[in-house]
Amino acid sequence: MSKISLIIKREYLSRVKKKSFLIMTIIGPILFAGIFIVPIWLTTQKPDKQTYEVIDESHLLINLIPEKEGIIHFDYPPITLKQAQEGLYDTKYDGILWIPPQLMEQPAIKIFFKDKIGLTTTEYISTTISGMLYNIMMIQNKVDVNLIKDAQQKSQFTLITEKIKENGKSEKTNVGVNFAIGLVASILIYFFIFFYGVQVMRGVMEEKTSRIVEVILSSVKPFQLMMGKIIGIALVGLTQFLLWIILTGTITTVLSATVLKGVDMKQIQHKEEIIKKGENLDYKNMKQIEQNDLFEGLDAIKSINFTEILLCFLFYFLGAYLLYASMFAAVGSAVDSEADTQQFMMPITIPLILGMVVSTFVMSNPDSSIGFWFSIIPFTSPIVMMARLPNGGVPAWELALSMSLLVITFILMTWLAGRIYRTGILMYGKKVTWRELGKWLFYRG
Amino acid sequence: MNILSAKNIVKRYASHTALNDVTVEIPRQSIFGLLGPNGAGKTSLIRIINQITGPDSGEVLFEGERLTQKHVEQIGYLPEERGLYKKMGVGEQALYLAQLKGMKKSEAKVKLKEWFEKFEIDAWWNKKVEELSKGMQQKVQFIVTVLHEPKLLILDEPFSGFDPINANLIKNEILDLKKKGSTILFSTHNMGSVEELCDNIALINKSRKVLDGSVKEIRKQYKTNVFELEFTGNMMGFTNAMWTGAELLEHNTDGEHNKAKIKLLGKTTGNDLLQAIIPVAQIQSFHEMVPSMNDIFIKVVGDENAMGTQSNFTE
Numbered sequence: 001m002s003k004i005s006l007i008i009k010r011e012y013l014s015r016v017k018k019k020s021f022l023i024m025t026i027i028g029p030i031l032f033a034g035i036f037i038v039p040i041w042l043t044t045q046k047p048d049k050q051t052y053e054v055i056d057e058s059h060l061l062i063n064l065i066p067e068k069e070g071i072i073h074f075d076y077p078p079i080t081l082k083q084a085q086e087g088l089y090d091t092k093y094d095g096i097l098w099i100p101p102q103l104m105e106q107p108a109i110k111i112f113f114k115d116k117i118g119l120t121t122t123e124y125i126s127t128t129i130s131g132m133l134y135n136i137m138m139i140q141n142k143v144d145v146n147l148i149k150d151a152q153q154k155s156q157f158t159l160i161t162e163k164i165k166e167n168g169k170s171e172k173t174n175v176g177v178n179f180a181i182g183l184v185a186s187i188l189i190y191f192f193i194f195f196y197g198v199q200v201m202r203g204v205m206e207e208k209t210s211r212i213v214e215v216i217l218s219s220v221k222p223f224q225l226m227m228g229k230i231i232g233i234a235l236v237g238l239t240q241f242l243l244w245i246i247l248t249g250t251i252t253t254v255l256s257a258t259v260l261k262g263v264d265m266k267q268i269q270h271k272e273e274i275i276k277k278g279e280n281l282d283y284k285n286m287k288q289i290e291q292n293d294l295f296e297g298l299d300a301i302k303s304i305n306f307t308e309i310l311l312c313f314l315f316y317f318l319g320a321y322l323l324y325a326s327m328f329a330a331v332g333s334a335v336d337s338e339a340d341t342q343q344f345m346m347p348i349t350i351p352l353i354l355g356m357v358v359s360t361f362v363m364s365n366p367d368s369s370i371g372f373w374f375s376i377i378p379f380t381s382p383i384v385m386m387a388r389l390p391n392g393g394v395p396a397w398e399l400a401l402s403m404s405l406l407v408i409t410f411i412l413m414t415w416l417a418g419r420i421y422r423t424g425i426l427m428y429g430k431k432v433t434w435r436e437l438g439k440w441l442f443y444r445g
Numbered sequence: 446m447n448i449l450s451a452k453n454i455v456k457r458y459a460s461h462t463a464l465n466d467v468t469v470e471i472p473r474q475s476i477f478g479l480l481g482p483n484g485a486g487k488t489s490l491i492r493i494i495n496q497i498t499g500p501d502s503g504e505v506l507f508e509g510e511r512l513t514q515k516h517v518e519q520i521g522y523l524p525e526e527r528g529l530y531k532k533m534g535v536g537e538q539a540l541y542l543a544q545l546k547g548m549k550k551s552e553a554k555v556k557l558k559e560w561f562e563k564f565e566i567d568a569w570w571n572k573k574v575e576e577l578s579k580g581m582q583q584k585v586q587f588i589v590t591v592l593h594e595p596k597l598l599i600l601d602e603p604f605s606g607f608d609p610i611n612a613n614l615i616k617n618e619i620l621d622l623k624k625k626g627s628t629i630l631f632s633t634h635n636m637g638s639v640e641e642l643c644d645n646i647a648l649i650n651k652s653r654k655v656l657d658g659s660v661k662e663i664r665k666q667y668k669t670n671v672f673e674l675e676f677t678g679n680m681m682g683f684t685n686a687m688w689t690g691a692e693l694l695e696h697n698t699d700g701e702h703n704k705a706k707i708k709l710l711g712k713t714t715g716n717d718l719l720q721a722i723i724p725v726a727q728i729q730s731f732h733e734m735v736p737s738m739n740d741i742f743i744k745v746v747g748d749e750n751a752m753g754t755q756s757n758f759t760e
Contacts, residue, residue, distance in 0.1 A: 212530055214527070215527060216545065219545035
């Protein structure tokens with residue numbers, strides 16, 4: 001077995017056999033599944049039933065405020081505000097809704113509550129009453145409310161986005177889905193670089209501080225040791241991701257089949273919509289729009305070239321890791337303790353964070369020149385390009401330029417990092433400065 | 446033929462020269478001591494021989510061939526600052542390091558078992574290194590260094606960290622390996638072990654080689670013709686008996702018993718001195734004071750440093 005494969009094997013096995021790897025492998029998917037499941041599960045949970053007593057001194061809304069079955073109820077006891085306030089704790093009510101006498105002239109409404117009030121309740125009350133006031137004003141001004149309702153309904157439309165390809169044919173796209181794919185890809189690359197890059201750095205520091213490095217370097221070249229570690233840890237990462245994908249898939253499937261049994265997804269969305277929009281839209285219309293959305297979404301997903309995106313993702317995923325891992329290795333070799341890494345971490349973290357910031361911007365502005373430049377510059381290109389790709393419209397030459405620059409920079413960077421590494425790894429007890437690192441580049445090996 | 450010749454090695458770092466035209470010849474099947482004060486350049490030379498770094502100029506020959514990566518399998522190296530992967534199993538780690546030296550896994554396993562039994566650490570095969578005492582870790586490191594039966598063994602301060610019993614164990618192993626045909630390059634500050642073990646030495650000071658040769662020759666060369674004489678009798682008579690051919694350097698007496706250090710001048714021999722003394726004193730012992738390696742080290746390095754900037758090429 002060649003020496004570099006021995007090193008890769010050791011780096012891989014020593015990490016995969018660790019308990020922490022097993023724990024991360026199990027906890028990761030639970031966390032991921034949690035991110036998907038919990039919000040859905042939460043929306044299925046009905047909030048506690050709230051009952052408010054309404055003291056309507058304007059006499060405009062008595063017995064008229066729409067209720068929400070099992071969620072919010074209103075009673076209209078014939079008492080004054082003062083009486084209600086004094087007696088609130090002797091009643092079952094959660095609070096008092098006080099409507100002043102000059103509601104139409106000075107629109108202000110007060111809620112007095114016992115121990116807490118939720119955002120859902122306040123939003124519901126304000127949108128509902130606002131809708132009612134709107135209607136009252138229409139009636140007072142002799143406007144036909146039905147006419148307006150009709151106009152509102154008829155003016156609802158569906159926005160369909162279609163992309164025209166070079167051959168003149170068009171296909172539907174869904175900006176939301178593209179956005180999500182781009183975001184997930186960018187985040188995965190970002191996360192992978194940080195998590196496993198730091199592992200490379202720690203691994204290098206471990207060898208340096210435990211002083212085993214000199215023994216190993218009497219058998220292999222420093223570059224072999226560095227690359228063996230980088231590749232070994234990449235394989236650990238890929239293994240972990242693969243296990244996560246499999247486990248997350250399994251857990252999500254199992255959970256959706258059990259915990260979320262009987263939860264109608266459309267129902268959930270509908271409920272949210274209603275709460276948001278008050279009673280202005282009627283149910284029938286909503287359903288129509290939703291179905292359109294759904295069909296359009298499916299259509300658009302079909303239009304995404306998954307093979308291309310997946311291949312590009314793998315390329316940028318590994319390219320980005322290899323580019324940054326060698327820098328992490330160089331940093332690890334230059335310092336004696338983790339505390340000293342800070343000053344050298346800055347230039348590594350800044351392009352990564354910048355990449356993330358630009359990629360969220362690019363998702364809403366796919367054609368911006370910022371998006372172009374940042375997806376060409378190798379230090380940010382993996383993250384930004386992955387945000388651009390799902391939207392389509394990236395010319396082949398741009399992709400080719402971005403990829404080849406990434407490969408060239410990776411080779412150059414690994415070479416530079418290798419030069420810093422082979423000097424740094426044998427240098428002890430010296431506070432290393434940037435200038436010092438620069439000098440190391442020119443030492444003869 | 447020498448197993449290793451390092452010729453005119455120069456190694457410079459940005460701010461100083463670590464090795465300045467150093468030439469070292471190591472004869473086959475011998476123990477070669479590489480001596481010098483801290484920071485003299487010993488470790489730099491050892492790293493060059495191990496191909497951990499390269500020289501700026503000069504060349505290293507291994508059995509007459511230019512040193513290349515293929516030779517690493519014939520060299521075993523125990524660095525001064527040494528360690529192991531703390532979280533890794535002892536046996537697993539030893540196997541890994543042996544394979545990096547080009548051994549087959551199965552072969553390495555058999556040999557490791559033998560050595561582990563010999564050093565009485567076979568019960569620790571599956572333990573993690575961090576559970577081992579420092580002495581035991583040192584044993585493991587020594588085993589890993591010699592396991593692949595290298596032709597050239599480089600030991601940097603091999604005895605540091607060992608208790609006297611284990612140090613003796615290692616010493617006997619080193620002598621045994623030499624008997625079996627290995628050559629040992631041995632770097633140390635312990636001059637006692639140099640006299641005991643080394644056939645040849647090279648002394649490096651301030652990045653230059655200042656002395657080399659066989660230990661016997663060097664000690665002979667640095668003899669100062671001083672003799673120590675113990676006797677009973679009259680000190681007055683003794684001094685009168687001395688003549689211009691000898692100089693009394695030091696004299697101790699408790700009244701009856703005398704001890705004197707005498708330097709012989711010119712062509713005077715020990716016999717001449719004794720002939721003059723015998724009539725006046727009762728001689729108990731008489732021997733030449735051969736300088737120890739420690740004395741030579743201090744003298745050579747001290748003289749060098751006293752010469753000051755003349756020999757200072759480090760800055």
